Amino acid sequence: MxxxxxxxxxxxxxxxxxxxxxxxxxxxxxxxxxxxxxxxxxxxxxDNNLKGIDMVVGAKGSPLQLILSAVYHIDSPTGNISVEDAKKIKNNRMVGSSIDLLYGDNYKGYRIVGTDDEFLDLYDAKIKDGRKWEDPFEVVVGSKIYSNLGLKLDDELMSSHGLRETGEAHGDQLFKIVGLLEPSNSVIDQLIVTSPESIWDLHGEHDHSGEEHDDEHDHDHDDEHDHDHDDEEITAMLIKFQNPMNIIQFPRQINEETNLQAAVPSYEISRLFKLxxxxxxxxxxxxxxxxxxxxxxxxxxxxxxxxxxxxxxxxxxxxxxxxxxxxxxxxxxxxxxxxxxxxxxxxxxxxxxxxxxxxxxxxxxxxxxxxxxxxxxxxxxxxxxxxxxxxxxxxxxxxxxxxxxxxxxxx
Amino acid sequence: MIKTKALKFNYNNQVSFNFPDISLNKNENLLIIGSSGIGKTTLLHLLAGLLQSNSGSINLYGQDISKLTQHQIDKFRGQNIGIVFQKPHFVNSLTVKENLQLAQYLGNKKDDSRIVDILSSLDILDKENKNPKKLSQGEKQRASIAMAIVNSPKLILADEPTSSLDDENCERVIKLLKKQASDFNAQLIVITHDNRLKKHFKKSIKL
Structure with a gap:
């Protein structure tokens, strides 16, 4: 005691x-x-998901919405931009590197993103099993998705239109899983990644974009199979600058001189955190x-x-x-x-x-x-x-x- | 040896007590008898070092306790003096055994076998893991005697141990106290107004 x-x-x-x-x-x-x-x-x-993204370019709208949709994949996209417009920005000497993003479909609520190989490098995502996508309709699946849904290599996914689970299903075309990603503790864990062509081909027959913008894009589709994608569209573009100083001048230039919208993620997120x-x-x-x-x-x-x-x-x-x-x-x-x-x-x-x-x-x-x-x-x-x-x-x-x-x- | 000299104590300069000198040899017990309000409890507190006298000296076993600091008196009391109060009191968050262990800890002595010895000599060993609140009156009284003697004190001070008891129980308690004191080589000083105790003591002082 x-x-x-x-x-x-x-x-x-x-x-x-x-x-x-x-x-x-x-x-x-x-x-x-x-x-x-x-x-x-x-x-x-x-912050983890912001790494390597200095600026996001997309359709006009709310800059925060653009960031949330293109960087964090939690909001609807602001709309689509033409590949031609995007190219002009890419060719600017201030741009270091850029990655295209295309949306349009989901599988059981998980977004399918059409993009370039660099997207994987952005999040240091490594392939655990299988390989990267090569042909259209081949996909690589994030770790959370395959562990939650019990998916494995060579499984075929029937996607739904739009970004929510409720969209109509594309009965005619299946995505095939060719690779599984290692967990990276970033957004890519809950994404299904494929080539831009997959999304274009899938939507080529009717329209080019997400469900919200069905009416605005009544293009004539005569040239849809010439596979020169110059008048195709993308949803957004992630950009890294040549020189970090450009962050002040370049976004303003885009917003004032083009019909595109540029948003700076770090700025938008700190605004969000202030709220x-x-x-x-x-x-x-x-x-x-x-x-x-x-x-x-x-x-x-x-x-x-x-x-x-x-x-x-x-x-x-x-x-x-x-x-x-x-x-x-x-x-x-x-x-x-x-x-x-x-x-x-x-x-x-x-x-x-x-x-x-x-x-x-x-x-x-x-x-x-x-x-x-x-x-x-x-x-x-x-x-x-x-x-x-x-x-x-x-x-x-x-x-x-x-x-x-x-x-x-x-x- | 216990010696007091010209002990004096004032409460707020109004009530003042002058106590007769006490001189007690080893192995001698003492009865201090007096009616209420005459300073019995004050004398007991002085002897126990719970109060400081205004003048005079108290020598316990060669130590003048009026010259000790508060901290030294607390230590001295823990090691040399056991007190039996009129009403038994315990630390209620502890069991009987833990109460005794606490007393040992505070008196710087640790000896579980002694706790067993004492409890069995008081016939309450089977109650060691009970909360003291759950004991009967008689058991409480015996447990409080155990508290007083667990550290093998040289002196046991008892404050009105029998005042609320009937003749039969009075007899039993005083005999128990005397027996425990002699069994464990301690001197006993009982302070009381109870005249029934006179016949049990060879030496007594009237206040």
Missing amino acids: NIFKLSIKNIISKPLSSLLSLALLVFGIGIISLLLQLNSLIKTQM FGFGIETLTYLAYLIIIVSAFSLFINLFNSMRDRKYEMALIRTLGSSRRQLSFMIIFESLILTTVGFLIGLLVSRLGVMFVSSLMEESLNYNLNSFGILNEELWLLILSIFIGLISSIIPALQVYNLNISEVLGDE
Whole structure:
């Protein structure tokens, strides 16, 4: 038996009031830690997918929508642009490299993207089994898709029109899986990648683009089989600059002088985070308020229990405990509670992350999984310890100055 | 040896107590008898070092405890003095055994076999893992005697141990106290207003 064990026994012997002071702290710590985790996970996920993309060019519309659709694959595209227009941009000397993207179909909600080989290199995606696509209608499948849907090499997929599961099926043409990708922890994990020709050929008979723009593209299709794709269309283009300085001048030039839209992902995403940030900040303040309330509740809990146990304290003193030992007993009780509260709070936030992640996985095919401890969470630990000390100072001082003779004489 | 000299204690300059000198040889027990309000508990607290006297000296086994610091007195008490209170009190979050272990820890002595010895000599060994709140009155009293003697004190101070008991139980408790004291080589000082105890002590002081 020692003072530390005695503190633990004291906490266990009054489970209800201990739980109450714990609950508030767990709640506060849990919320803050959950926000920190989500913020950091979403940011990492977003940044991961931004690597190597300085600018996105697509049809006029909302720049954020263009970024979300072409970089993160979670929104509808703004429309299509002609290959001819795209070529003009590509030939500009400021452009370092560019990758075409074509949408139009999905398989069970997972987007099928027609693109170049460089798209795989952009995300450092490696082929795990099989090979890259060569002929039209050969596809390479991201890791999350084949593990979720149980697909394997040589399986044939019947795609649906549009980007959502509900589109009509293309009964006449099947995609064939020729390669499976290694997990890369980026968007490519939830994409089906193929050549641009596959998408053109598939839609050549009726139109060139996503479901939203059926009416705008009533071209004459006499030349559809000459395989010179100059008047074909693409959905968007990912661009890396020759020189990072061009990021200021070039997008503006495109937006002002052409009927295309250029958007800078890093700028749009930081704008998005600013919008998010406001809500996150409010919630964080609320959580800190809860933590302050928890400190009060802990203080009252200790203060009351100390009053109830006055005689016990006097007894412990007569058994030979020094005043300091007795004060430490109170401080330990408080510190044990706040540290346990911190740990449970972290646990709760991890469960929260798992929950949010499963929601995002369902609706956006996104998932977040990392359970490391953030630096900010170490600050929360220090905050918890501080709360433990603060709320136990007054009770500990009172115990220190307890007049045992008076208490014992009062019985 | 226990010697006090010209002990004096004031409560707020209004009530003041002057205590007769006590002189006790090794192995001698003492009964201090007096009616309520005469400072019995004050004297016991002075002897136990729970209160500081205003003047006079208390010499316990060669140590003048009025010259010790608070911290030293706490240590000295833990190792040399066992106190039996009028009402038995325990740390309620601990079992009987854990209470005794706590007393040993605070008195810097660790000896589980002694706990077993004491509990069996008081006939409550089967209650060692019970919460003290769950004991009967008689068991509580015996457990509180165990608390007082677990660290093999040289001196056991008992504050009104029998005042609320009937004759039969009074007899039983005082005999138990005396037996435990002599079995474990401790001196016993009982402070009480209970005249029934007189016949059990050779030496007594009236306040």
